[in-house]
Amino acid sequence: MTLALTLFTVISVSLGAIFFLAGTLGLLRFPDTLTRLHALTKADNLGLGLVVLGLLPQVAWPLGALKLIAVWLLALLAGATVGQLLGAAVPPEPGTPGDRATGAEGQTP
Amino acid sequence: MTATTLYGLCGAALVGLGLYGLICHPGALRKILAFNLLGGGVFLLFGVIAQRGGGALTAAGLGTDGDPVPQALVITGLVVAFAATAIAVALLRRLATASRHSTLDQAPPGDPGP
Amino acid sequence: MSLALAADAFLALLILGLAIWTIAASQTYGAVVGFVAYGLLVALVWVRLGSVDVAMTEAALGSGLTGLLLLGAAAHLAPLEAAERQARPGPWLRLLVGALCGAVTAVLAAVVLSLPEPAPTLGPAVAEHLATLGVRNPVTGVLLGYRAIDTLLETVVLVPALVAVWSLATDPAWGGRPASPGPRDPGSALTLLAQVLPPAGILVGIHLLWVGADAPGGKFQGAVVLAAMWVLVLVAGLRRPPALAGRPLRWLIVLGALVFIVIGLSGVWLAGAFLAYPEGLAKPMILAIEILLTPSLAVILGLLLLGPPVADRGPGT
Amino acid sequence: MAEFLLGAALFVLGTVALGLVRILRGPEDADRMLAAQLLGSGGVASLLLLGVANGVNAVGDLALLLALLAAFASVAFVTGAERPEPIAPIREMDPDDQEAQEGT
Numbered sequence: 339m340t341l342a343l344t345l346f347t348v349i350s351v352s353l354g355a356i357f358f359l360a361g362t363l364g365l366l367r368f369p370d371t372l373t374r375l376h377a378l379t380k381a382d383n384l385g386l387g388l389v390v391l392g393l394l395p396q397v398a399w400p401l402g403a404l405k406l407i408a409v410w411l412l413a414l415l416a417g418a419t420v421g422q423l424l425g426a427a428v429p430p431e432p433g434t435p436g437d438r439a440t441g442a443e444g445q446t447p
Numbered sequence: 448m449t450a451t452t453l454y455g456l457c458g459a460a461l462v463g464l465g466l467y468g469l470i471c472h473p474g475a476l477r478k479i480l481a482f483n484l485l486g487g488g489v490f491l492l493f494g495v496i497a498q499r500g501g502g503a504l505t506a507a508g509l510g511t512d513g514d515p516v517p518q519a520l521v522i523t524g525l526v527v528a529f530a531a532t533a534i535a536v537a538l539l540r541r542l543a544t545a546s547r548h549s550t551l552d553q554a555p556p557g558d559p560g561p
Numbered sequence: 562m563s564l565a566l567a568a569d570a571f572l573a574l575l576i577l578g579l580a581i582w583t584i585a586a587s588q589t590y591g592a593v594v595g596f597v598a599y600g601l602l603v604a605l606v607w608v609r610l611g612s613v614d615v616a617m618t619e620a621a622l623g624s625g626l627t628g629l630l631l632l633g634a635a636a637h638l639a640p641l642e643a644a645e646r647q648a649r650p651g652p653w654l655r656l657l658v659g660a661l662c663g664a665v666t667a668v669l670a671a672v673v674l675s676l677p678e679p680a681p682t683l684g685p686a687v688a689e690h691l692a693t694l695g696v697r698n699p700v701t702g703v704l705l706g707y708r709a710i711d712t713l714l715e716t717v718v719l720v721p722a723l724v725a726v727w728s729l730a731t732d733p734a735w736g737g738r739p740a741s742p743g744p745r746d747p748g749s750a751l752t753l754l755a756q757v758l759p760p761a762g763i764l765v766g767i768h769l770l771w772v773g774a775d776a777p778g779g780k781f782q783g784a785v786v787l788a789a790m791w792v793l794v795l796v797a798g799l800r801r802p803p804a805l806a807g808r809p810l811r812w813l814i815v816l817g818a819l820v821f822i823v824i825g826l827s828g829v830w831l832a833g834a835f836l837a838y839p840e841g842l843a844k845p846m847i848l849a850i851e852i853l854l855t856p857s858l859a860v861i862l863g864l865l866l867l868g869p870p871v872a873d874r875g876p877g878t
Numbered sequence: 879m880a881e882f883l884l885g886a887a888l889f890v891l892g893t894v895a896l897g898l899v900r901i902l903r904g905p906e907d908a909d910r911m912l913a914a915q916l917l918g919s920g921g922v923a924s925l926l927l928l929g930v931a932n933g934v935n936a937v938g939d940l941a942l943l944l945a946l947l948a949a950f951a952s953v954a955f956v957t958g959a960e961r962p963e964p965i966a967p968i969r970e971m972d973p974d975d976q977e978a979q980e981g982t
Contacts, residue, residue, distance in 0.1 A: 420948075453566075518700050
């Protein structure tokens with residue numbers, strides 16, 4: 339049982355870390371602000387969520403676990419709000435005078 | 448070289464950087480930023496001294512690790528630094544609205560000042 | 562070099578890099594964003610230095626509220642920035658200043674490298690008498706026990722700081738309300754955040770205040786969180802900022818300092834010295850100070866962030 | 879287990895720190911804000927990992943605090959940027975100034 343839980347933690351935390359890596363790569367490599375925002379919210383929600391999920395078996399029940407879940411819920415709320423606020427503040431289309439990010443004007447999905 | 452020494456050196460460098468920005472930047476807001484960096488460096492030096500003085504409390508099993516006296520001083524210092532920053536920003540905003548300048552040394556003639 | 566030391570070196574280099582960016586960036590706004598990120602990393606350093614109390618204060622106040630204040634100011638002053646660049650000192654002067662600042666850093670670094678071993682510490686003295694105060698967090702013990710006079714002076718100094726900010730108002734605006742954005746689109750994400758977050762934030766603030774006696778936390782950290790929640794509601798336009806001439810508001814501002822002074826004076830009578838706690842009553846008195854100081858601190862920090870009052874244009878609603 | 883969690887904390891922190899290059903490169907202030915935001919959530923994740931690895935409960939409280947204030951910088955970004963006349967939000971200048979403002 340302990341081994342299974344340890345394995346669960348290792349897998350979940352590793353997956354979370356990979357999501358953070360993916361989010362960072364997206365932030366660095368994606369061509370414009372809106373796609374970067376997309377990459378960021380993935381890392382925020384899933385990366386942190388998986389790390390929290392993986393840590394759940396390792397902390398004291400129930401207070402420590404509740405605190406972890408509260409952290410994730412707050413981060414979700416912050417991530418969703420930031421996505422909305424920054425998304426609305428960014429100029430709508432790439433190719434605006436300010437958009438000189440990487441020189442590579444990719445197609446935005 | 449221990450981690451504590453490392454952060455001490457980092458604090459020393461922050462003090463120098465902040466001082467440079469405080470003197471060399473013409474923009475008053477940048478001076479405020481630099482002042483906060485300088486303060487951060489000083490607080491970090493306090494933290495290093497606190498950390499070095501630890502040990503006795505860890506042995507007694509009392510949560511924090513390090514000398515609590517400098518740590519408490521840093522907490523007070525952070526609050527006062529925030530208050531000072533707030534006053535500086537309010538002064539600067541008033542100066543900018545009144546004189547349309549955000550530097551300290553270029554007040555136009557006849558400017559009443561804040 | 563161990564892994565932990567490598568991580569510490571990485572963290573220190575990151576902080577220095579962000580500090581250099583904050584000084585060297587050409588746009589003030591970008592520099593302030595760098596400063597916010599710097600504050601987050603400094604909070605991590607405080608965890609590494611073994612002081613979660615300071616880390617909390619740094620994260621909430623040093624990075625959070627200061628960032629809010631400076632970002633607002635940077636947006637406000639952005640149109641004036643072009644003129645700043647012409648006022649830069651010449652290269653030789655900058656070189657000279659750089660050399661002098663480098664010398665300051667070198668001296669400080671030499672001091673750090675030659676600190677005495679073993680380090681002088683007041684830790685054992687604090688630990689020895691902590692039990693008589695009834696608190697288990699040594700930092701809280703120092704703040705309200707051994708060095709309560711510092712904390713008192715700091716609480717008192719916040720009041721004139723607020724008055725100094727208010728004094729920048731023009732005559733017609735005196736006693737009015739700080740600038741506010743006015744009502745906002747009720748469907749916006751900001752409105753939702755300002756409705757959902759404060760209940761959770763108030764809970765966290767009270768939690769931090771409550772655990773402060775035994776674990777990292779306390780009135781400063783709790784008050785900063787409460788202030789942040791209040792300012793969020795005001796910035797989102799859900800409520801108007803209060804009129805600063807209001808009696809209840811002004812009483813609330815001085816309440817903390819007054820209670821602190823009254824308890825300090827009662828020490829003269831009960832225990833023979835200013836700010837001395839009588840035997841057995843230390844814990845309830847410290848608790849009273851912590852609980853009554855928190856709302857005052859929260860209101861003062863929030864009002865410092867909001868700035869001086871501005872003249873009311875429309876009829877007050 | 880503790881070593882693994884410590885390593886994961888370092889990995890996450892190192893990764894999001896790489897994202898700070900966005901602060902240097904910009905090009906928009908919004909991009910810089912994104913990097914700070916990512917640093918915030920990565921910092922929270924590595925604090926949680928660190929806290930569990932070292933068994934320090936209070937670090938969880940710090941993570942809670944950071945998560946609570948995570949959106950604040952972006953709120954300041956939006957509310958600061960939307961001011962129509964950033965330099966004259968205080969409406970109590972002398973009459974000449976006010977006319978100049980309204981003329982624009």
